Amino acid sequence: MVTIPVIDLTAFTNSNATTRQAVVKEVYQACHEIGFMYLQNSGMSKDLIQQVFNYSKSFFNLPLEVKQKQAWSDEFNNTGYVGIERERLDPNKPGDLKEAFNVSKEGAVGIDACIVDFYDSCTQLANTVLQTFALALDLPEDFFRIRHDRHNHTLRSLHYPPLQTPPKPGQVRAGEHSDYGSITLLFQDDVGGLEVQTTAGEWIGAAAIPDTVIVNTGDLMQRWTNHVFCSTKHRVMIPNDDRVKQSRYSIAFFCHPNDDVEIACLECCQKEKSPIYPPILAGEYLLSRLQATYGNS
Template sequence: MVTIPIIDLTAFTNGDTITRRNIIKQIYQTCHEIGFMYLQNPGISKDLIRQVFAHSKSFFNLPLEVKQKQAWSDEFNNTGYVGLERERLDPNKPGDLKEAFNVNKQAAITIDASILAFYDNCTELANTVLQAYALALELPEDFFIIRHNQQNHTLRSLHYPPLQTPPKPGQVRAGEHSDYGSITLLFQDDVGGLEVQTASGNWIAAPAIPDTVVVNTGDLMQRWTNDMFCSTKHRVMIPSNNKVKQSRYSIAFFCHPNDDTEIACLESCQKEQPPIYPPILAGEYLLSRLQATYGNS
């Protein structure tokens, strides 16, 4: 039975040489085998996380016409409100039963002090994870950090409303997909529904574990590492119990390299097989993925 490992981040940030080496090895194995992990002691205050969830709930509680005034307009900006069923993460299925609100660093500055603080905290946490990834891949420890220093990250609040009517055939809360960037940090409530696909094709639950952050690898990291690190498919299903009558909230921090970073196969990832993917600029890849996600809805 595959389980998503729980990794104590303080063992990496504060551990001695042997402890750090063991954690780096564990992170490598996790990224290689499943692409998802829970990070314990992520270094973001619970109070700040609570504030951001409260801010998110108050926004989604607004009337639709108010939310639509801040509607997502295009994939170049990729900020604003995304309404129910607007997004189709699995192109073969109906639109997702969720609404979302995207902010970048500039938008975070204008919205609320807690949102900006959270964005900065997530950036710092992501940099620590990227440092561990670099060491796991035999790279200089700042290799990924300097290629993410323009902070092109997207902070996304998500709301999966209670179901009032039966879903369309095949419709779920978030369709099967992989994330587009390098890594994602995910904060979720305890309603549940997130599922992760294992290498054998089975789906396993990834419930909320108190005081942890879910971290998963995205497509660009998979390309960079020549499939050594896997960008795992995941989805959010509709609960089969009474929780179907509850809202589910989550917050994702999509960590993306600088737009002009060339994502080309790393030397340390060519030992087992020649490069699989042609080089691509990070910004071009993100645009192509966003166009595919929104283009047909």
């Protein structure tokens, strides 16, 4: 049975070269075999995470007409409030039973101090993870970090409301999808429902583990590394017990390269097979995926 590994970052951030290399090896294995990992001792403040969850809950508790005043308008901006069923992550299924609020680095400044602090902390952690990726692939340590230095990331608060009526056939809380960027940091409550698809095609649960951050690799990292690191399909299912009456909350930090970075297969990843994908600019890829997700509705 495949399990999502738990990796302790302490040995990378505070240790000598040998211990750091052991962590790098674990990261490589996780990204290569399943594309998901739990990080312990990530350096993120528990209090800050709780503050952001509290802020998120208070926002989603607002009346719909108030939330709609900050509605998501277009894929070029990709910020603001996204209503229930507005997104269809799996194009073959009904709209997702969730609502979301997207924030950019500039947008965070006008919202709340805890959001700004959280965005900055996530950026710092993402840079550390990108550093481990570079070392895992025998690249210069700052190879990925400098290609993400414009902080073109999106902080997304998510609310999956309790179900009042039966879902439509095939409808879930978040449809099967892979993430679009390089990596995602995910913080979730303990209601559950997140599932990850293994390379064998089986779905396994990714329950909340206290004091960890889930990290998964996205499409652009998969393209960059010629599938050495995999971008894994995942989804959020509707619970089949009393938790269906509970709200589920999560916070995702989507880490994306600078728009003008060309995502072309790395030479170090061409030893076993020739490039799978043609080069593409990071910004163009993100735009195409957002357009597909929101369609014309």
